[in-house]
């Protein structure tokens with residue numbers, strides 16, 4: 205029995221999920237939210253938002269030196285995005301699986317990008333890549349009071 209391993213598997217995490225401007229423009233907001241909702245994760249923050257350039261640059265600061273960075277910032281600020289915070293056991297890794305590979309042509313069928321997109325530069329959705337970044341990004345995109353603590357009625361039917 206390895207309690208530290210069990211603890212890490214059962215860890216309740218937070219992730220920042222964002223529907224990018226192409227997802228909003230293509231009318232995929234409901235479809236994308238549904239996938240996280242049906243899986244059983246808890247929505248704790250949600251807003252439509254026109255992102256300022258400075259925020260996009262801060263969010264993607266690790267990619268600053270990449271050749272595609274200017275186009276990425278242009279893309280993310282080209283129209284409103286849907287900002288979401290989701291909570292759940294292993295939600296960061298699980299959301300990355302639901303989203304699929306960065307290049308939609310390599311993303312498995314059944315994933316959001318695999319089903320709904322064709323190009324890396326128009327891959328409809330963002331998901332945090334670690335629990336630390338989940339917390340960092342939620343702090344970046346949401347103001348105090350915009351993230352809600354609540355208990356879904358389905359909880360006892362979702363977790364034993």
Ligand code: UDP
Nearest residue numbers: 272276305306324325326327329330331333
């Ligand atoms: N991106 C791009 N060209 C590339 C790699 C990435 O336009 O060659 C964009 C794409 O929108 C991607 C985002 O930059 O989703 C962030 O890249 P990352 O490697 O973090 O991929 P993700 O975590 O979104 O799968």
Ligand code: MG
Nearest residue numbers: 330331332333
């Ligand atoms: Mg990333």
